Amino acid sequence: MRFSTLPIRLLPEAPKDADTVNHQLLVQAGFVRQLMAGVYTYLPFGLKVLNSIQQIVREEMDGIGGHEIHMPALHPAEPWKKTGGWDAVDVLFKLESRTGKEHALGQSHEEVVSPLMGEFIQSYKDLPVAVYQMQWKFRDELRSKSGILRGREFLMKDMYSFHESQADFDRFYEDVKNAYLRVFDRLGLVAKVTEASGGNFTDKISYEFMVLTDAGEDDILYCPNCEFCVNTEIAKVAEGDKCPKCSDASLKMARAAEVGNVFDLGKKFTEVFNINFSNASGEQAKPIMGCYGIGISRTMGVIVERHNDDRGIIWPTSVAPFQVHLITIGVEEAVGKAAYETLQKAGISVLWDDRDKSPGTKFAEADLIGCPHRLVLSKKTAGQVEWKKRTESEPSLVSLEDCIQELT
Amino acid sequence: MRFSTLPIRLLPEAPKDADTVNHQLLVQAGFVRQLMAGVYTYLPFGLKVLNSIQQIVREEMDGIGGHEIHMPALHPAEPWKKTGGWDAVDVLFKLESRTGKEHALGQSHEEVVSPLMGEFIQSYKDLPVAVYQMQWKFRDELRSKSGILRGREFLMKDMYSFHESQADFDRFYEDVKNAYLRVFDRLGLVAKVTEASGGNFTDKISYEFMVLTDAGEDDILYCPNCEFCVNTEIAKVAEGDKCPKCSDASLKMARAAEVGNVFDLGKKFTEVFNINFSNASGEQAKPIMGCYGIGISRTMGVIVERHNDDRGIIWPTSVAPFQVHLITIGVEEAVGKAAYETLQKAGISVLWDDRDKSPGTKFAEADLIGCPHRLVLSKKTAGQVEWKKRTESEPSLVSLEDCIQELT
Numbered sequence: 001m002r003f004s005t006l007p008i009r010l011l012p013e014a015p016k017d018a019d020t021v022n023h024q025l026l027v028q029a030g031f032v033r034q035l036m037a038g039v040y041t042y043l044p045f046g047l048k049v050l051n052s053i054q055q056i057v058r059e060e061m062d063g064i065g066g067h068e069i070h071m072p073a074l075h076p077a078e079p080w081k082k083t084g085g086w087d088a089v090d091v092l093f094k095l096e097s098r099t100g101k102e103h104a105l106g107q108s109h110e111e112v113v114s115p116l117m118g119e120f121i122q123s124y125k126d127l128p129v130a131v132y133q134m135q136w137k138f139r140d141e142l143r144s145k146s147g148i149l150r151g152r153e154f155l156m157k158d159m160y161s162f163h164e165s166q167a168d169f170d171r172f173y174e175d176v177k178n179a180y181l182r183v184f185d186r187l188g189l190v191a192k193v194t195e196a197s198g199g200n201f202t203d204k205i206s207y208e209f210m211v212l213t214d215a216g217e218d219d220i221l222y223c224p225n226c227e228f229c230v231n232t233e234i235a236k237v238a239e240g241d242k243c244p245k246c247s248d249a250s251l252k253m254a255r256a257a258e259v260g261n262v263f264d265l266g267k268k269f270t271e272v273f274n275i276n277f278s279n280a281s282g283e284q285a286k287p288i289m290g291c292y293g294i295g296i297s298r299t300m301g302v303i304v305e306r307h308n309d310d311r312g313i314i315w316p317t318s319v320a321p322f323q324v325h326l327i328t329i330g331v332e333e334a335v336g337k338a339a340y341e342t343l344q345k346a347g348i349s350v351l352w353d354d355r356d357k358s359p360g361t362k363f364a365e366a367d368l369i370g371c372p373h374r375l376v377l378s379k380k381t382a383g384q385v386e387w388k389k390r391t392e393s394e395p396s397l398v399s400l401e402d403c404i405q406e407l408t
Numbered sequence: 409m410r411f412s413t414l415p416i417r418l419l420p421e422a423p424k425d426a427d428t429v430n431h432q433l434l435v436q437a438g439f440v441r442q443l444m445a446g447v448y449t450y451l452p453f454g455l456k457v458l459n460s461i462q463q464i465v466r467e468e469m470d471g472i473g474g475h476e477i478h479m480p481a482l483h484p485a486e487p488w489k490k491t492g493g494w495d496a497v498d499v500l501f502k503l504e505s506r507t508g509k510e511h512a513l514g515q516s517h518e519e520v521v522s523p524l525m526g527e528f529i530q531s532y533k534d535l536p537v538a539v540y541q542m543q544w545k546f547r548d549e550l551r552s553k554s555g556i557l558r559g560r561e562f563l564m565k566d567m568y569s570f571h572e573s574q575a576d577f578d579r580f581y582e583d584v585k586n587a588y589l590r591v592f593d594r595l596g597l598v599a600k601v602t603e604a605s606g607g608n609f610t611d612k613i614s615y616e617f618m619v620l621t622d623a624g625e626d627d628i629l630y631c632p633n634c635e636f637c638v639n640t641e642i643a644k645v646a647e648g649d650k651c652p653k654c655s656d657a658s659l660k661m662a663r664a665a666e667v668g669n670v671f672d673l674g675k676k677f678t679e680v681f682n683i684n685f686s687n688a689s690g691e692q693a694k695p696i697m698g699c700y701g702i703g704i705s706r707t708m709g710v711i712v713e714r715h716n717d718d719r720g721i722i723w724p725t726s727v728a729p730f731q732v733h734l735i736t737i738g739v740e741e742a743v744g745k746a747a748y749e750t751l752q753k754a755g756i757s758v759l760w761d762d763r764d765k766s767p768g769t770k771f772a773e774a775d776l777i778g779c780p781h782r783l784v785l786s787k788k789t790a791g792q793v794e795w796k797k798r799t800e801s802e803p804s805l806v807s808l809e810d811c812i813q814e815l816t
Contacts, residue, residue, distance in 0.1 A: 042478040095503035
């Protein structure tokens, strides 16, 4: 993309009301704009990142047999009243139509997916089955802060699975857990599987996928030696206690952000919506249900919290808006265009800063935006390009061909 | 995709409450499910079609210099009160948060995009500029019928452009018009550019892109000889009148569905939001604004209205959920799998009906779903495949290799 054509203006400084690094950097670097607290517009760079995260999640959900669908955001009140969520879920946005009908805005989709899949599930041969969607959700938060970490409107991947037995749910949960760990690994994040409360969804323990960051809203206790990790809200241990799993090390406390979760819903929803299947013996039974979320927009914020320095964002290659940030300084447009097109033809995504700005501004904004590779073409580079990775401080002079070879 | 893994069940007949062909066929063939009147879930086939339509629209909008962004659905009341839309737009869904703040659900995004772009537009050098999004919109319709043609929640592509002069707007409008005609052509639709009222948006005439169908909600008068076309709501001519443009033929009346529209918004919104740029002479001026919609989900419905027969849907290749519907009857799974994988490796999207159903059911459901090509592998086809286009009635026996060659 040619920067000069883009409707994006970077800000000289972070907005004053921004309380977290992701809010500061994403607004300053032109990825998002706040419409109101917790509600953001995604500008071209931001939408690209969001799409890349979605694509990685989609591949991993498809890989474990999930089927993508799209459920509405506007729900009738009836299923929410049926499950009790209408009164129990304090963050549920409610509205009334002109004709006096009550509606809820989806903050989760158990109330929609259960009757939907109930129509499909008739026999044990229809199980297990898992559907997921990428959908904007709404939560009537009393306070919304931390940039895109806690939104009133936010993008989620939510998957729902149905099983003939607890054992089959447990098997699938392992698949999901491994898929989630692959997702976060591909996104450049280390996620800890954390025991937590089931919240509104279930009385059982749930599992959260937590990434350590001071911008998070949870406190977790974890063992530095083994996989033990628990949310302090349900912890029966304290900081400094011996790890109850490996007995080897003392537990540490840390601030973390929840990027994913999984709930064993048991038969809560299949009972409310009276979903039955005939099992192998021909008897009627109710499926066990699970739900699995990944906060797509929140994860984007967490990536920024984990990958930045005092000059700006450092995007992991997997989700960077562009692989290469090409800067031309004082060279003919044709020279810049030739390099730009050569890179694109090699399948490399390029942001070409062809604007009439000072070299200092262009360098500072390249660091702020945070693409993995910066290439500079100037009279000084004399037919070669000055190549610097975002994580490095010193550039090196190489031929464009060599650079392309390394990047592809 | 292997049909046996899909959470889709086709219905023996159309739902009784379905008043239009798109509603009947899309539900019966398992593309969508109604959650409430005007609000639908898109199942895997339906989501695929929706994504294909979006991709075609995206390519054409990018082609005329549009930049994709994503604006929120949940809006603060203030900008809607500022423009008067809060009271004037009767279909605006309104809601109140727990803390008593008033909100609207986006039914169009002028109130969000204008201040957003106002921050960016400072000089004539920043103009023209056009941004668009693919976003679900909400309309509090008193009645919602006609399947996915008139939704309370529906997917739109909405683009907004800003110009230094009326002449530049007119130039861009021609670009949009041609892009829209390319979009509908690629989607297998003939759209008529129709003069209409500006509705809530403007006092000026607007242009609608209309496709003839009895499922539509508009009546248009058109000339069979030239491009003249007008919505009867503003027509100063009547059926049978001589065409006021070519004077050559008599006007005909027809029922039509609006799949796209374009509004010349003038300075209505740039004045309300006080958006200024310095022009080439250094004076402050207000940009001229245009907005351009395509109803993505509605267009999907219109495609079904235009492309069907008494056996089901006949998808244009450009948006078909799969190019090939592969049916295996009484052959070893390995034989089916080999053909399935060979087709996929050739880059052909395939739905493989590997279910344990009768040939009659499989054939009927293939016609109902409406993929462009049906291939049958059975003991009778003896190493070859029986190939039938959805539009043909008689199959022919060919080798899989020849078939692939023709399809790629």
